Amino acid sequence: MHIGRGGRRKEGSSNSGIVATVFGCSGFLARYVVNSLARQGSQVVMPYRCDDLDCQHLRLMGDLGQMVALKGFNIRDDEAVRYAIRRSNLVVNCIGAERETWNYEFEEVHVDIARRIAEACAANPIVERLMHVSCLSAAPDAPSERLRTKAAGDAAVRAAMPNATIFKPGPLIGNEDRLTNNIAQLGKKYAIVLLVGDGYPVIPLVGGGRARLQPVYVRDVADGMINSLRSRDAIGQDFYMAGPDVLTLRSLYKLVFETMREPFRPLPVPTSIAKALAIPRERLYKKLPIPWNTMFTADFIDEMTADHVLPEGVLTLKDLGVDPRSVTKGVPIEHIRHMRSGGYDYGTTYQLPASKHYVE
Template sequence: MNQLPSLAAQLRGALAVQQGQALAAAAVMGCRAYSSDLAIRGLDALKQGPGGRSSVSGVTATIFGCSGFLARYVANAIGNTGGQLVLPYRCDDLDVQHLRVMGDLGQVVMLPEFSIRDEDAVRRAISRSNVVINMVGSAQETWNYKFEEVHIEWPARLARAIKESGKVERFIHLSCLGAEADAPSRRLRTKAAGEEVVRSELGPISTIFKPAVMTGTEDRLFNMYASMAKRLPIFPLINGGGTRMQPVWVRDVAAAIMNSLKTYDSLGKTYHLAGPDVMSVAEQVDFTFQTIREKNTSVTMPEQVALPMAAVWDRLAVSTPFRGPVMFSSDFINEMKGDYVLPSGVLGFEHLDVVPHKVTEGLPIEYLRFYRSGGYDFGTLAEEQGEAPVGGPGFGHPGSTRSPSS
């Protein structure tokens, strides 16, 4: 019996060493290691263990929109700090199976068949949570959900449930760069209206994030470009692809969200998150062709031609379960009339101790090489055809016989 305390101490020591080795490995691999010391009152009495995945941090986080792109990274980060995850979803079980292992055994609670219209289900989902994260959003309207319901009515319903609960201490709301009352698209205008709902109803406990278009392994940006490049004989650029954007790596956005939870200074604040490079849509497409080593087949498509085509897809989307490509919806075409770059005088990555990565080199763009015909070292080389690298030295190397991301 006297050996039990000694054995327990040895186990705790081994766990601490294992945790330290994991953090060191993460640093070597360029991954982010997250602290479990979040700025939420009353956690000290609940914490157990040295910190990390197999500990208990005292955080219970409900993530709405958990099946989305960014949500999986945020869920993984919270799970790695010993937090409990409550994950409501309405999609097929296979679409969220990867989330089941993002926390330790017993720390991930899945709530299937969830509906944002069911107020009882909403209250049940947040009943034990001290952190609530809203990442529900829509890129295009469907026959089931309109922009106003997803971006305005839903945040209002969630805000009422949070105020009734009285247990939620931190609320994270995801919007997007360019969401303004006078934006050219309804998607962005309704996103802006949703932000105002959050500020008015939950201002003291809320933090709003407005990331630029996000890139990463599961993104709908470079993946969409590459997929179209491989499938279509020509690549249509709406109005020549002149819209300017500032893409941001999804892991940097997740790191910013986690860092915001470590300080009370982020409460009531809005953060605009963008990557270090400004790229037009045409430059993004050209970069995609170079990276997958295919000849650039893009051609200009005037909006006068694109809008009538989009009207057909719009009618199909709102009257049937079928949807066309996002970039061929009328709202998206209207959205491409604006530029989406970081405005001046706003809070950003630097206020959350995150240095954003370039999205055109290294690990952030590694996944795009999957589209190369025949494998990593095969495919047409754009530079051998006399085409200059996109964006100058920042995106390629003049004179090289390989793509800028080789």
């Protein structure tokens, strides 16, 4: 095999020397991590439990024989975890949950699974690096259960493998995200809750959307994670990853609606009322596999009672050689333009120039 800089090149394949196991490979961030590893000639092991269609695109990201899919993977089986990392010198844990389901609770996903992966890595002498993905606002006293269990998972990983590198990204923005896309769905699918005089929907905005967020483009996060492999100084560190823009939840809603050219009619809903309405529905989630917009779960409502921005004095994307892009323009928000009614260049609020109007 030709040894080169990595990636597919006309003169032949190349080998980065990395054998990486990526847990949660079918997830949003993980697919960008898999792509970055594969492009530089790494062999990537991809354990998954989902349908083959959810992972088939990952097989095309690397050279023939370099993308190893482990179908039917059971994360609750410690032996299966050990098997998945038996030949890997890099392990990436991207497993996480945005809401509890009938099958998995936050405690198991963020604490138990993270701890068992870290313990398996510590017991395997071949594993040199463990990369663990957490959350920007994870803290023991965070307002939501998701963030509290994320913090507990970080502590469990650090206890089992002190030299793990922990990445704490803010809300992720990108083509497959579950933030701007969920907001857009409110205007395109779910917004017929209340109608005003001209027939346009009113959009419920929990707590008036006062919470401040610092979203980050998913590709910047993946690039930062890969860059950390080039420096031993990154071993054992925590990196907080956020974009340059601080937005309120309300301004993020407005950005999405203006980008897809839909009228934005916010209806402030008190947090207490929104949570009272969400709790019965959330109990139903834990019994039946019902899909629902994550932004209306009781835990997300709790999460939005606090700000989610970079703390001071921490390592950031710039310490990993990445200058984060703004998520308010260009490629990071481009996917929302495709939701415009009538075509990419139009939209509900688009006005044709006077010369373009058809008259009889």
